[in-house]
Amino acid sequence: MRERGLVVPMRRLEIPASNEIDDMKNTAMILTEILRILSSLNSVLMLFVASMDITSKETALGTFLLLLLCLPYLSVAAIYHPSEQLSINCGSTSSVMYDGRNWTTDLNFLRENHNQSVAALPTAVSPKEGPYTHARLSRTQFTYSFLVNPGPKFLRLFFYSTAYPNFERSQACFSVKAGPYTLLQYFNVSLNADVDPASSGILFREYSINLKDGWLNVTFIPNTTAQNPDSYAFINGIEVVSMPSYLYYTNSNVDNADYPKLVGGESYQIENNLALETKYRLRLGDRDIPAAEDTGMLRKWDVHNEYITNPGVESFDVDNTTKLNFNKTPDYTAPDPVYRSLASMGGNASVNMGFNLTWQLPVDPGFTYMLRLHFCQLNPKVIGSGYQIFLIYIQDNLVEERADIFSWSGKLKGVPVVRDYAVIISAPDHQKKANLSVKLHPHRESLIKDAQLNAIELFKISDTEGNLAGPNPDPRIQATEIFHENSIKKRRSTTRTLAAVAGAVSGVILLSFIIVFFIIKRKKNVAFNNGSNKKDETSHGGGSSSLPTNLCRHFTIAEIAEATNNFDELFIVGVGGFGNVYKGYIDDGSTPVAIKRLKPGSRQGLNEFMNEIEMLSQLRHLHLVSLIGYCYESNEMILVYDFMDRGTLSDHLYGSNNPPLSWKQRLQICIGAARGLHYLHTGAKQMIIHRDVKSTNILLDEKWVAKVSDFGLSRIGPTGSSMTHVSTQVKGSVGYLDPEYYKRQRLTEKSDVYSYGVVLLEVLCGRQPLLRMVEKRQVSLVDWAKHRYEKGFLGEIVDPALKGQIAPHCLRKFGEVALSCLLEDGAQRPSMNDVVGVLEFVLQRHLQDGANVIAVLESGGDYEDSTTEDMFSSSHSSVHVSDYSNSSGLNSTSYPSKESDRLFSEPVFSEIKDPKGR
Structure with a gap:
């Protein structure tokens, strides 16, 4: 029996009788938990002892030795043993076992003492354990320092976006630097967490950094601005795990034919001075592989279902009996289950020739990415070269015209192989996300008209300035929350004002105020009509021609500002001759709209503005964009349309x-x-x-x-x-x-x-x-x-x-x-x-x-x-x-x-x- 890196000689275990089923289940559960803990025993022992004071180390060591003596029939068989494994429970004063590792307090790694340690406020979906129960927070910069061996390391950051005492959830906006690398910049945690409601506020980021010396400094910097003077930085968990020297970095001592292929070019070297961010680690099976079941580096392998575009294609497990032969790639490259599951096109050859097996991976434009594809041929029908050949496209560029896993594997079954590619994703103006595509198609000469893939890994590569930070996502959910908060504040403010007026002034004075209000309102309407060359005869009256308000809605500048978070640049989705186009939300954030705002000095002006209102107000057709309304106030000319999700042709x-x-x-x-x-x-x-x-x-x-x-x-x-x-x-x-x-x-x-x-x-x-x-x-x-x-x-x-x-x-x-x-x-x-x-x-x-x-x-x-x-x-x-x-x-x-x-x-x-x- 093999379970998470441990070998258990089953012949020495006493099997319960058939009438003891309940006891057997309980025993199995206990044994599984013991195996999970012992899978990382070496690193846990080191961290546990390090966390004790001097007088307690002997006791701690004795406890672990006793545990080993009590389990003589279990032996450790981890594939890769990290020289460092630091799992830090930030903000906590005690250690906790969670997810196969021991999370220790952060007190020994902090440089500054002016930050705070708080417990997360409990919610219905609050994590009950691990690094998410506490946080280290500060409105000023703070740094963690780790003394480790030189070489490549995984650096993992764990965030839980929730309410903390004296810290509003929406104000968490900060940057993170690790040595010379910028990992995150203007990172709005709540905005990123709300993109995926299923995450329940939990965010995880993984980076690969190659250290020249033994110090790793991770600095958190609040992004304080005039709009957000109370911004703060926080972190729930930090993990540093060493990795093999050439797991993802390129070995310069090998032939450059083994370097990653640059899509559209020759080759690309992942040099030691580059940092990587893990964007996707996907296995093509039916369940996630948790960190405790990795090859020793605590990587998590997610399922790919969200990213494959072919709804009829299913992933399945294959051949759990053949022993895998790691003679083309090291055995720590990926755990066995990765290579024993795959996605393929199915058995209908004529159908398979008519479509591609396709994955679309959303990425940040403006960066180069390293794409790793994992393969392992276990198909019993493949008995020689040429039986299964397919083409591989990346970003619609043909990168492999005769992909033959059997030939790549040295004409052997069960030999895992990987292919690495470098992909440059350009950065069009104002485009926050792009798709990186991977497509497989059967070769016409293949005896089996099918294509297959076992796993995908994708890494963002730092730019020339050491930057890995991407933009925050579309702030729709955040905007909705702001709108609701503003509405509540306005209602409360109105209630207080009316109460004060009612108690402080007489009916005569109140009536005078009402009269003055209508006079001012009338003057504003006259100014509007004059400013628009008297083209706008709305309910205010006065013009010689009319804007049909029964078909076109009038917005105030306050409504437009609320819809765009005061014209936040994060809301810009396009720029034209007229000016900026914002994605906004009206009707308490329930309706997305496109808001076109005339910029000063635009080649289009008032005539074009009024012309579009008059034209579109009278037109309704399936293939004409619908005008919802306009705003002409405070020298602003703004048009509001239905939002078109896919942009321009x-x-x-x-x-x-x-x-x-x-x-x-x-x-x-x-x-x-x-x-x-x-x-x-x-x-x-x-x-x-x-x-x-x-x-x-x-x-x-x-x-x-x-x-x-x-x-x-x-x-x-x-x-x-x-x-x-x-x-x-x-x-x-x-x-x-x-x-x-x-x-x-x-x-x-x-x-x-x-x-x-x-x-x-x-x-x-x-x-x-x-x-x-x-x-x-x-x-x-x-x-x-x-x-x-x-x-x-x-x-x-x-x-x-x-x-x-x-x-x-x-x-x-x-x-x-x-x-x-x-x-x-x-x-x-x-x-x-x-x-x-x-x-x-x-x-x-x-x-x-x-x-x-x-x-x-x-x-x-x-x-x-x-x-x-x-x-x-x-x-x-x-x-x-x-x-x-x-x-x-x-x-x-x-x-x-x-x-x-x-x-x-x-x-x-x-x-x-x-x-x-x-």
């Missing part, structure tokens, strides 16, 4: 680390945006021309529904049968402007069609309309696409993430409609209704052909399918139709063509109806 095409959209998703988004524009052109009382159609003005909600936004530049179209255009000053965005409108200053709805055609090319090619740092002929996306289409090479410029997803006839038809939108003569361009019809047809054909096109990779992987290679190769003079797809049934129209009407006269969906407003 451009965020998912380029310039971010978001996973690439599939071809199906892109078509659905294009159709939605086209429907919104069609409604503007034909569905409202008067034609509305948007004038600023671009990918950043197409927003996506949580269900990926596209919504056209930003109507500040919109204009009413031609009114009356005699008018064909509107003569107006040219406005819009460079790269999207209709050349006919630009040259003649004549605006029609076909100007929107042109801009939308540019968006279609963005969607197809995954690049911006203008790129300055490329060769001259590729600077303009429109010119480049026209040139490649005319030469028959449109497939050459398709987004590489779409390779293998588009049937050739769908590509051809999509290219035709996009380039027809971009015709020089606006009259020759299709209407948005025609565009919707053709895109619907392309989507229908894509769905029909999906089962027949071999390389249907939902997330955009490429696995060398020769039937689709032609379509994207520059070595062919035309776009070829795959043998695996049917003819489209549509006549091709070359670009440019005077017969563009023929393209749109063909039948599409008979059931298509104009989208209705909601």
